[in-house]
Amino acid sequence: MMKTKLDLGIPHSDLASCVSCGLCLPHCPTYRVTQEESASPRGRIALMKHAADTGFIDEEFVEFMDACIQCRGCETACPAGVEFGSMMETTREALATQTSYQRWWRRVGYRTLGWPNFLAFGSRVLSVLQLVRVLPKKLGLPQIPLVQRKLLSSGNDVFLFTGCIMDAWMRETHRAVQRVVEATGNGVQFPSKAAACCGALHVHAGLGDEARRLAQRTMAAFPGEAPILVDSAGCGAQLKSYGHLLETKEAKQFAERVLDVHEWLADHINELPQKPEKSGRVAVQDPCHLRHVQKSHQSVYEVLGRYIEAVPLDDEGLCCGAGGAYSAFHPDTAADVRDRKLASIERTGAPVVASANPGCLLHLRSAGLEVRHPLEIVDSLIAKDV
Ligand code: SF4
Numbered sequence: 368m369m370k371t372k373l374d375l376g377i378p379h380s381d382l383a384s385c386v387s388c389g390l391c392l393p394h395c396p397t398y399r400v401t402q403e404e405s406a407s408p409r410g411r412i413a414l415m416k417h418a419a420d421t422g423f424i425d426e427e428f429v430e431f432m433d434a435c436i437q438c439r440g441c442e443t444a445c446p447a448g449v450e451f452g453s454m455m456e457t458t459r460e461a462l463a464t465q466t467s468y469q470r471w472w473r474r475v476g477y478r479t480l481g482w483p484n485f486l487a488f489g490s491r492v493l494s495v496l497q498l499v500r501v502l503p504k505k506l507g508l509p510q511i512p513l514v515q516r517k518l519l520s521s522g523n524d525v526f527l528f529t530g531c532i533m534d535a536w537m538r539e540t541h542r543a544v545q546r547v548v549e550a551t552g553n554g555v556q557f558p559s560k561a562a563a564c565c566g567a568l569h570v571h572a573g574l575g576d577e578a579r580r581l582a583q584r585t586m587a588a589f590p591g592e593a594p595i596l597v598d599s600a601g602c603g604a605q606l607k608s609y610g611h612l613l614e615t616k617e618a619k620q621f622a623e624r625v626l627d628v629h630e631w632l633a634d635h636i637n638e639l640p641q642k643p644e645k646s647g648r649v650a651v652q653d654p655c656h657l658r659h660v661q662k663s664h665q666s667v668y669e670v671l672g673r674y675i676e677a678v679p680l681d682d683e684g685l686c687c688g689a690g691g692a693y694s695a696f697h698p699d700t701a702a703d704v705r706d707r708k709l710a711s712i713e714r715t716g717a718p719v720v721a722s723a724n725p726g727c728l729l730h731l732r733s734a735g736l737e738v739r740h741p742l743e744i745v746d747s748l749i750a751k752d753v
């Protein structure tokens with residue numbers, strides 16, 4: 368096997384924090400589907416240690432690092448407090464900056480996420496392809512509108528972050544979220560186009576410089592002190608990590624203003640309209656970046672539970688396989704991982720699934736399930752005449 372030089376850049380003390388107990392293994396989706404030690408958190412850390420000790424890596428190292436979904440289920444399970452997510456991000460950045468890990472065409476693809484006009488144009492092309500029915504349904508794309516209605520601010524109590532692909536493909540979800548927040552009596556404002564993308568996918572891909580550039584741009588689009596609400600678990604986790612990413616006082620202050628929208632609504636639960644009775648059941652999928660990273664998934668149950676029976680899955684928050692761009696680059700593993708999630712959902716017997724992350728929502732929808740954002744469900748139940 369060909370050896371490549373790599374300066375991993377992870378402190379030895381971090382690598383040594385893993386005591387190889389293996390308690391994370393049942394919580395790792397890639398280990399669960401492959402049963403390979405190197406596809407487990409413990410195995411990946413052993414490969415990182417070897418790379419740090421020798422200063423060299425091979426194709427096997429790249430393969431197993433690239434196959435990690437970065438779900439961070441291992442962090443929640445680890446009794447030793449190993450910060451696996453941070454180690455994986457450092458590893459990916461070392462690979463992206465020192466090797467040919469990220470090809471030019473992927474870098475260009477990631478870069479376009481920060482160009483809203485380009486994204487809008489590309490989305491219109493997809494919309495036309497949908498209208499002439501040449502896009503396969505199994506892609507699980509939402510119906511992309513040919514013409515987008517602008518989001519209009521209704522006050523300045525809170526900001527709502529809109530993001531890149533979610534805003535281009537699922538703007539109606541933002542509109543539903545806006546209506547639910549407004550139902551508490553608060554006004555919602557939207558950022559300028561400078562907040563085009565949070566940079567989460569760039570961090571996952573190891574493109575740290577691009578992520579830091581996007582973070583600076585995003586921060587400038589939210590003047591003042593109003594809370595910044597986020598209706599995508601992955602974007603919320605990324606905005607909350609800006610202090611760590613940029614290591615500046617401003618970034619830390621910015622991150623403190625960020626809340627997942629369900630967190631904020633749970634704090635304003637008594638201001639939401641009441642209904643005389645609950646309406647049916649919904650299975651709740653906990654996105655990894657809400658459960659394992661933001662650790663705020665319970666607020667989804669609290670908000671949904673005011674209107675409908677919110678049924679948790681029995682898989683302890685195992686990843687669904689979406690993983691940002693993961694399902695596009697590793698479709699087979701992503702589908703194998705998803706099969707376990709589908710079985711958990713089926714055991715609930717609920718007809719609809721709620722997911723607070725657009726990537727998970729689309730990945731599950733591509734398996735034929737009816738999946739909706741929790742606040743789209745709440746919005747329609749508030750509007751319902753009962
Ligand atoms: S982040 Fe997820 S996929 Fe990666 S090692 Fe941890 S549990 Fe496994």
Ligand code: SF4
Pocket residue numbers: 384385386387388389390391392408409441444445446447448449
């Ligand atoms: S990452 Fe944590 S849970 Fe997994 S083997 Fe190491 S110490 Fe044990």
